[in-house]
Amino acid sequence: xxxxxxxxxxxxxxxxxxxxxxxxxxxxxxxxxxxxxxxxxxxxxxxxxxxxxxxxxxxxxxxxxxxxxxxxxxxxxxxxxxxxxxxxxxxxxxxxxxxxxxxxxxxxxxxxxxxxxxxxxxxxxxxxxxxxxxxxxxxxxxxxxxxxxxxxxxxxxxxxxxxxxxxxxxxxxxxxxxxxxxxxxxxxxxxxxxxxxxxxxxxxxxxxxxxxxxxxxxxxxxxxxxxxxxxxxxxxxxxxx
Numbered sequence: 001x002x003x004x005x006x007x008x009x010x011x012x013x014x015x016x017x018x019x020x021x022x023x024x025x026x027x028x029x030x031x032x033x034x035x036x037x038x039x040x041x042x043x044x045x046x047x048x049x050x051x052x053x054x055x056x057x058x059x060x061x062x063x064x065x066x067x068x069x070x071x072x073x074x075x076x077x078x079x080x081x082x083x084x085x086x087x088x089x090x091x092x093x094x095x096x097x098x099x100x101x102x103x104x105x106x107x108x109x110x111x112x113x114x115x116x117x118x119x120x121x122x123x124x125x126x127x128x129x130x131x132x133x134x135x136x137x138x139x140x141x142x143x144x145x146x147x148x149x150x151x152x153x154x155x156x157x158x159x160x161x162x163x164x165x166x167x168x169x170x171x172x173x174x175x176x177x178x179x180x181x182x183x184x185x186x187x188x189x190x191x192x193x194x195x196x197x198x199x200x201x202x203x204x205x206x207x208x209x210x211x212x213x214x215x216x217x218x219x220x221x222x223x224x225x226x227x228x229x230x231x232x233x234x235x236x237x238x239x240x241x
Contacts, residue, residue, distance in 0.1 A: 021113045022150050025090055030141040033215070035134035036095045037141050040084045040105065045093040046077045048102035052126030061124055064163040066187040087111075089122055094129060094138045103129040106142060116153035116201075118146050123166075133215065136230060139173055140211045147204040155204075157197040170197040174207040174234035202240045210234050 006012050030037040038045070050073045053061065062068035067083070070076040084091035088111045094104035107122040120142055129135050146152045157175050159166035171177070175197035184194035199207060210233035213219065219227050 016153075019116075022116050022152055024087065024111055024113055025108050025118070025145060025150060027090070030092075030145055032097075032134075032137040032141050033217075034097050034132070034137050035141075036097065037092045037106070037138055038095055038102075040080065040091040040093045042077050042080045042084075045095075045102040046080055047073060048095075049093065049105065049126065050076045052101070052103045052128050053124075055127040061126065064160045064166065065122070065124060066185075091122065092142075094125075094134065096129065096132075096134055099128075104135070104138065106138060108142070108146075110156070116151065117156065118150075118152050118154070119156035119158065121158065133220075136173075136211075137215055140208075140215065143199065143204070143211075144208070147201055147208075151201075153201045155199045158194050159197075161193040161195040163195075167195055170195075172231045172234065174203070174210065174237065175199055176203075176239075203237070206237045206240075207234060210237060 004012050004014065027039040029039075050070075053069075053076075054071075059069045067079060070079055080091075083089075084105075084107075089107040089109035090111070091105060091107040093102040094106060095102050104125040105122060106120060106124075108118055109121050110117070110119040112118065120139070125135055129138075143155060146155050157166075157170045157173075159170070161167070161180050167177075176199070178196040178198055181194040181196060183191055185192040210230065214226070214228060214230040214233055221227065
């Protein structure tokens with residue numbers, strides 16, 4: 001419940017001292033130990049992404065996206081040039097450090113500098129990226145830019161409520177479930193109820209520490225197995241008072 005009242009006796013939210021609108025995210029590289037996040041470039045990334053996506057022979061990565069599948073280089077590049085080169089969504093390619101090849105896509109979108117709100121979406125991990133350290137580090141790098149570099153207050157994740165994998169990923173990464181927006185979208189001729197998740201700036205310091213603990217090379221044995229799971233680390237965090 002609100003603990004502040006205005007002069008009319010109405011409850012009001014807490015002050016946000018010295019708030020100023022934030023800057024939009026820049027088109028610069030975010031670098032980690034296992035991956036780089038680069039502003040998407042059809043010349044540099046299209047062929048790699050088509051090749052990586054082709055390892056998904058059943059087309060599972062496209063089920064819950066509003067576009068695709070795109071099975072040819074020409075179709076994928078055409079989609080990139082039509083969809084991925086604007087400022088919002090601001091698309092990035094996820095490049096694996098060990099191969100220097102693009103293996104996934106993610107974007108910032110619904111960028112709202114005046115409110116300090118930004119969403120991550122259009123996430124498409126090709127099979128070579130799935131269930132890797134880089135898959136997690138990519139999300140950590142994008143969160144870090146939003147909170148540490150740019151000072152945003154709220155970081156959002158939205159997905160089809162039937163996409164069990166995406167819902168589980170949001171919780172593993174430390175997002176908090178906020179509810180279902182019923183009949184939010186029509187996509188590919190189907191109804192979509194959207195599940196909403198968020199991280200707030202007050203929650204980020206504890207989550208950042210959890211990510212850094214998980215990403216530390218000491219958290220992995222000689223065979224690459226994790227010693228502590230990220231789900232355990234993020235799940236143990238108590239909401240800020």
